[in-house]
Amino acid sequence: MPPDSMWNSPASFLWPLLGWEFERRASYGSFWQFLGGVYGRLGDIADPAILSLVMTEIFGVVVMALFGLAWVRGRMKMIKRIKRRKGMEEMEGRQ
Structure with a gap:
């Protein structure tokens, strides 16, 4: 199997x-x-079953890394917006 x-x-x-x-x-x-x-049995990479296992694992890691990077990028943008909003509120409070 x-x-x-x-x-x-x-x-x-x-x-x-x-x-x-x-x-x-x-x-x-x-x-x-x-x-x-x-x-x-990863050393037997010529076996198609092992090759497909390795390729699907690599593909899964790449997909998870892309989702992780997108999540981190979204969080960084959100933090930047929050800081900008706080800065604008502080400037309005000083006036």
Whole structure:
């Protein structure tokens, strides 16, 4: 089963419409063992499944970085507007 293909499993894709329980397939142990199993084969980049995994992860990081930068930019603009408004109110108060 290729990584990242939840649509191949209707119980996962249509959760909770098909019930609240998931079937157990493999036990990975700890979180770190799971990550080692998923990302342990990254050296085999010629495998299309691994290549698609790496490309989707890179794409996700880029999208999140763009959203983060847009959010920071919006916050900076908002702070600048607030400071400008406070400065204008102080100038009106002095007159």
